[in-house]
Amino acid sequence: MVPFKNTIRKKLLIRGRIVVLLILLMTISSQIVVEILKDTADEFHVEYHEINAIQELKLSLYQLFFQSNKNTLIENSDDQAFFEILVFQVNEKLSDCIEEITISHNIDILHDLKLRLIKIDTLSKKLFKLNQKGDVSRQEEILNKMNDEIKESLNQVDIILIETNTEIEEYVEKSKTVFHHSTLTILILGISVLLIFIIGGMRFINNLTKPIHDFVATTKRIISGDRGIKVKIDTGDEFSILANSFNLMLESLENSTVTKTYFDNILKNMFDSLIVTDNMLTIRSVNQSASNLLGHSKSWFIGKYIGVIFGENNKSEKRLISEKEVRSQRKIIKNMNYFIHASGKQIPALISCAILKTDNGESNGLIIVGHDLTKKVEIEKKLEQNRRQSQIDINEAQEEERMRIATDLHDGLGQLLTSISYTTQEIQNLETLSIEEREKLINKMQEQIDQAISESKDLAHNLIPIVLKDFGLIVAIKNLINRANEMHDIIINFNAFDYNERIDGKLEKAIYRICQESINNIIKHSKAKNANFQIFMQEELLVLVVDDDGVGFNLKSLEKKGMVGIGLVSMRERVNAFEGTFNIDSKLGKGTEIIIEIPIKKNKKDGNS
Structure with a gap:
């Protein structure tokens, strides 16, 4: 650091030399006057x-x-001792006067x-003895005499004082002329x-003081919250060094600490409830979130036992709580899962509790933080209701699927097998029939068996799409859409983009079933003439996109009425x-669009898995 030329030390030395020189001049002048007034001063000294x-x-x-005029003069031995001390002091002062006063x-x-x-002194001792005997009238007589003596003594002192003042006035008159000239010179x-x-x-x-005032003004502004202010001092001395160091300190504090206002704002804007107790477990502060959650004003909590929440x-009884009791109360609070609202209603909450420690490590209360779980509990209840409803719907769908399979077996394969059974019975009489009748019967049975085999394949395809396992998702969906186009009065288009490799087998089955259910919904409910299925690999x-030009529906209305289909x-x-x-967009009269996005990074496996 470059040293300053004009340091405070140098300034003080220069001014000190000037002051010494002035004092030297004053001393010489004063010495002249002292010599002139010496004689007069000695006389004044004596009189003083x-x-x-x-x-x-x-x-x-x-x-x-x-003291002699106080009513409580002789109440106790302390009064007697104090009075004797006063008499002794007067004697001492009188001795001083005798030594100081001249023969004049x-x-x-x-x-x-x-x-x-x-x-x-003699009268006072008599007065104290009478006090012990309780002779009040005699006491008053002696007290009056003692007061008269004291008054007379004061009068005599005044006489001496008047004499002394008279002498002083004489000396003043003598020294006036000399003092006048001396005073004028010194003045x-x-x-x-x-x-x-x-x-x-x-x-x-x-x-010297201006930099100090600047420092004071700066510190006041910092206290008021202006953390960005700096001290501006350019005196070229140590104050400049101090100002620079002070500014560096402010920058360091700004980077390493937060203001009380900043901290209070954090507490004020906390979403969670914060409650702090003292070492008697009475509440000493709460934040706004706690006040809102529990339905009381912040002032209502102050001073109340923590159990009220x-x-x-x-x-009403307040006492210091031991360390053991604090730890026990902390454990109890941590196990709580609700607060009580001002209305008496339980508020579900996630509650944590910590012991507030002093710098010495001693317990100074508890810090309680509570997170409102009301919405979470409501969502969980709703999810549980949806889960139960979904399970019911899934069970219902399984029953419907079983019923469909049973119907297909009964009406399709079952009827064919029954026909084959009847034909088998006719074959038992084959020897009685002609060759033409035999051939006709055998051909009939062959047709029935072929129909049974075809029906079995259809049932198996609906239950387990073999083509999906053997040829992959794209071929299976194309096959599914081709059959729908052949069997129903609708045109369904299918396109696949950037789909060049097999994905996880379970995911392929899920996509296939989604497409199958979408085709069923379009055919049964949409009344659409055209539909599109598109698969993207991004x-x-x-990404799977399904859209149609059908009648559409109001999804929100159906959800409110609980009429969303199992599909x-x-x-x-x-x-x-x-x-x-899973996103669905549908409006009445404007068709329906479904967009499905599924991550495949962790689902990408061998398609045969």
């Missing part, structure tokens, strides 16, 4: 000591007089005054020196099982 001794004696007598005064008055003090010299001293001193003081009664995402529910469940997203 005289009048000072007399004044102290008078003051001691006044104290004695004041009436010395007899002082000796007479000493005798009066002896008499006062002229003193004013000259004083002007130089004041002008230079004020300038130096201003240069859990529905317990407030305890990096690690599989849509099962499709959504299959997508959720693979952590995908």
Whole structure:
């Protein structure tokens, strides 16, 4: 660091030299005046000591007089001791006066005054003895005599004081002429020196105090919250170094600490409820979230026992809680899972509790943080209801599928097998029939067997799509759509983009079933003439888009009425099982569009798995 040329030390040395020079001039001038006034000053000195001794004696007598007039003079031994001390002090002051006062005064008055003090001391001792006997009238008589003696003593002191003042006035008159000339000389010299001293001193003081005032003003602004202010001092001395160091300190504090206002704002805007107790487990502060959650004002909590937030009664008795009790209460609070609202309603909450420690590591209360779980509980209840409803719908769908299979078996394969059974019975009489009848019967049976085999394949295809396992998802969906186009009055288009490899077998089955359910819904409900199925591969995402030009529907209305079909529910469940997203957009008269996105990074496996 480069040293400053004009340091405070150098400035002080320069001004100190000037002051020494001025003092030297004043000393020389004063010495001249002292020599002139020496004789007069000696006389004044003697008279000053005289009048000072007399004044102290008078003051001691006044104290004695004041004490003798108190009603409680002789109540106890302490009063007696104090009065004796006052008498002793008066005697000491009188001795000082005798030593100081010159022969020009009436010395007899002082000796007479000493005798009066002896008499006062004698009367006081008698008064104390009478107090022990309880003779009140005699006490008052002696007290009056003692007061008279003290008054007379004061009068004699005043006489000596008047004499001394008279002498002083005589000395003043004698020294007036000399003092007048001396004073005039010193005054002229003193004013000259004083002007130089004041002008230079004020300038130096201003240069010294201005940086200090700047520091004070800056600290006040910092206290008020203005953390960005800096001290601006450029005096070229140590104050500049101090200002730079102070500014660096402010920058360091700004980077490493937060203001109380900033911290209070954090607590104020906390979503979770915060409750702090003291070491008697009474609430001393809460944040706004706690006030809103529990339905009380913040002031209502202050001073109340912590148990009130859990529905317990407030305890009027307050006492310090031991470390063991604090830990026990903390454990109890951590196991709580609800607060009690002002209305008495339980509020489900996730509650955590920690012990507030002092710098010495001692317990100073508890810190309780509660997270409102009301919405979470409501969502969980709703999800549970949806889960139960989904399970019911799935069971119903399984029953419907079983019923469909049973119907297909009964009406299709079952009837064919029955026909084959009848034909088999006819074959038993084959020897009685002609050759043409035999051939006709055998051909009939062959046709029935072929129909049974075809029916079995259809049933197997609906249950387990073999083509999906053997040839993959794209071929299976094309086959599914081709059969729908052949069997129904609708045109369904299918396109696949960037789909060049097999994916996880379970995911292929899920996509196939979603497409199968979509085709069924389009055919049964949409009354559409055209529909489109599109599959995209986008990096690690599989996208399926299905749209039609059917009648559409109002999804929100159906959800409110609980009329969403099992088909849509099962499709959504299959997508959720693979952590995908299922979005449906449908409006009355404007058809329906379904967009499904499923991540395939962790689902990409061998298609035969």
